[in-house]
Amino acid sequence: MPFLREDGAPLDELPLAQRPADGYRFALRAPVVYVDDPSGRRYRAPAAGEAPPPSGITDLASVPTPLWGLIASYGRQSAPAVLHDAQSLSAAALGDRDAALAQRREDDDVFHRALREQGVPVLRARLMWAWVSADRERTYGGWRGWLLLAQVALGVVAIVASIVLAILAGPAWLLLLPVPALAALAWGGLARLVVALTYPLALLGPVLAVQLLAVGVFRLVEAVVELLAGGNVRSVVRPTVAPEPDERAG
Template sequence: MPFLRDDGAPLDELRLAQRPADGPRFELRDAVVYVDPVSGRRYRAPAAGEGPPPSGVTDLASVPSPLWGFIASYGRQSAPAVLHDAQSLAAEALGDPRRALAQRREDDLVFRRALLEQGVPRMRAWLMWAWVSADRERAYAGAAGWLLLGQVALGVLVVVASVVLAVLWGPWWLALAAAPALAALPWRSRASLLITLTYPLALFGPMLLVHFLALVPFRLIEAIVEVFTGGDPAGVVRPTVARPDAERP
């Protein structure tokens, strides 16, 4: 079993406390340990109270609530997500973007391996790795990170355009869909990240759009009901309350 308790026993439960009771974050009650099968390195997510806040605090998998129908914020991915949150805080605490970037690149790969060991389906694990990696590049890679994300957006448009053109004027236009993969090669070690972001976004983008279009009228009706019953229409946006004191306990 890849995840352990502090005493070395297999992790048989993940003890979390939702604080505040209507808030979006959780405190880890007991430390969680992970031994990476590739490097043999021992990683540890400390329990809340072992260090200054927000040490030991997690939002589990950082999936926007409208997308929980595709990837849940908890489940088999909970322990890897808790560990990744702890490692992300440690990288941020370095105070040096270059060192933090290098540390996060290693930690994000460990996150992906942990997801796979927990039985998360391969495509889902790779997508979750790609999204946390994209956020890492945005946060720490500076202009290069924004260039990478811009290339992903352009690549998505190219892939979608190739499909539309193929439908309108012939299947040979599908060859254009290979362009983003070729353009990713100069990024070398980050080429797989570009490809993993570009093609699933192009494939699942229409599904996400339909999902959002269905969700908007539902939330709107919820808000209208709140208005006429004296409730809080703004509260329909999140499944939990997000207050400033809930973000940093």
């Protein structure tokens, strides 16, 4: 079901205010509603001011700035991201790690369905779901969460190694490719998350490396120019974060 306004009308615009005017967070000016088709449950992202901050405050899709060239922080994913931020705050406010973990697992699946309903491509939606789900397991899963991430890292190494060895020593090494997927079965319901993290990270690793290298070179040149111009070099590192008033270029 499409996103709705509070009065039930289709959401024809996402009312956001940049806070502060040169910052990287946004205040939701009016509530946003989403009805999840499979469950029939109604979700609501409150507007800023309805509850104490950070309720109603969002950074949209929490994509690291160096990767914005691959997945933008806003776009068709904006409404699902705003809703997910609100639900994440709700889970954190429960004060119980197990309860928060259970709620986040449900909310992350809703996030994925909402992304697809908004027309976000399959792979991009899956990657965004995997990213927030990995963060969820790291935050609330305790040692099991860290173990899951360690297995993902080992799986990435195994996939990359099998491809490299296949090139150097023969295609028989490609028989190792299904091993991370088989090992993921030990996680039961989380197996799809392990697979969704492992294989894209291994196969898209070169793309990510090129993107980060390009951004790194640009940031370095930008920092040198800023230094020579007598500006604030620290403003180059995170360009979406506003500098303190005494750090702004004169």
